[in-house]
Amino acid sequence: MRSGVCDDMDGEDLTELLRLRHDVLGALADDPRPRHELVDALPDSKSTVYKGLSQLQEAGLVVRDDDGFRPTLFGTVALARYDALADTARFGDMLADVPGDAVDPAALVGATVVRPDETDAERHVEAVWTLLGDAERARAVAPVVSPGYVARFRELLDAGLTAELVLPESVAASLRDEYPDELAAISERAALYETTAPVPFGVLVTEGARPQMAIELRDGPLVSGLITNDTPAAIRWAEATVDRFRTNAVRLDAP
Structure with missing residues (x-):
């Protein structure tokens, strides 16, 4: 581990993490907040949200401060790139x-x-x-x-x-x-x-x-x-x- 970013995470791991925890990261991008408020804002169970936060934090995508959890710059950029890729997939067959x-x-x-x-x-x-x-x-x-x-x-x-x-x-x-x-x-x-x-x-x-x-x-x-x-x-x-x-x-x- 260095600077809060998992050393052995590659692009495939990052994509899979974003797929699984997109809602958690997206909710924090819209409104950084404490863990208990995030649980109230999402339909997932408390254990699922807590696990997602832990994984995102370990990967360097979110950080915890006095106000709660918020995305890092890495998390903001990764979320935007993932959303753009998912958006492009809507017409992938048309561009084949x-x-x-x-x-x-x-x-x-x-x-x-x-x-x-x-x-x-x-x-x-x-x-x-x-x-x-x-x-x-x-x-x-x-x-x-x-x-x-x-x-x-x-x-x-x-x-x-x-x-x-x-x-x-x-x-x-x-x-x-x-x-x-x-x-x-x-x-x-x-x-x-x-x-x-x-x-x-x-x-x-x-x-x-x-x-x-x-x-x-x-x-x-x-x-x-x-x-x-x-x-x-x-x-x-x-x-x-x-x-x-x-x-x-x-x-x-x-x-």
Whole structure:
């Protein structure tokens, strides 16, 4: 033992301790307090709380002072990292096919996941329209564009939305060949660009009263889920991602 930290504790031990004693450490992070008050605040038995405190103290995650128990800096950082990992696990299956360096992990901290379910198969799609409806300006990289959404998008443009879209070469070619009228309608009201770079997922970033970003994940032509976030780190990542695709893209003129 040195400085209150267990010498032989490794990352796996720490993760397991946090899993078992997360509620105890979290309660102290919210409100440092004496042991008897902590027992009253938690649903666990007194013996379980006492054991948890002992383990957390031995690991250097909490310390006892005149006011009771409180987290150490180590405990505060470890709890935040554990919570971020647990939060990311909510959409781990959605990110399984995305390249490891494609998304800045900071963009996922505090994110909200919108998935379709049995009661609302279009929930994630409607979430995109809500973001666009609340925006003054939108920039996006769109791996797929459905002609069925063109009219709805035009309504938003007519209502004052300004937009910039970067489309994969295949999508732009399809619009030119199969949906020239739809392409013309969008091109008259929004800036469209064509890129030869592969687009593994969609990215949307909005400006307005409440700037937000969204990552649109797909299973083939179908949208499998949406990850939204309004943190500054997430918005910066989304803006930089759209900029990266936009830099080498070619402007599409209305046919």
